[in-house]
Amino acid sequence: MTTPTDDKAVILFDGVCNLCSGAVQFILRNDPKGHFRFASLQSAAGQKLLEQHKLPTDNISTIVLIEGGRAYTRSTAALRIARRLRGAYPLAYAAIVIPATLRNLAYAYVARNRYRWFGKAEHCMLPKPEFKQRFLE
Secondary structure, three states, X not given: OOOOOOOOEEEEEOOOEXXXXXXXXXXXXXXXXXXXXXXXXXXXXXXXXXXXOOOOOOOOOOOEXXXXXXXXXXXXXXXXXXXXXXXXXXXXXXXHHOOHHHHHHHHXXXXXXXXXXXXXXXXXXXXXXXXXXXXXX
């Protein structure tokens, strides 16, 4: 299994969610320094990382960011990801001052409806060849 280095953050995402796969493609395009690596929540690598961070292995309704030895979920993960992207996206991190309880209400609403609004794939996405090294096996 490819393992991340200490300076690389890992994003765990729902591999069959079209919204989540689109978000991964967006992050890849806006992370030219290659700060992020990826694994689906359903993959062996994803499951192992969830276990290591004492997170439920059967909950695929949240994105997980593993950075600096800590795991972040829901809106906190999304905001911490945004602050590393190019362009104006780091400005979104200012929303971190909003209490997580409030931020996560909006996050939970989208998470509950993501399959209905964006669809669900039968298989996890396959990365483009130029990005394959950024995905954990």
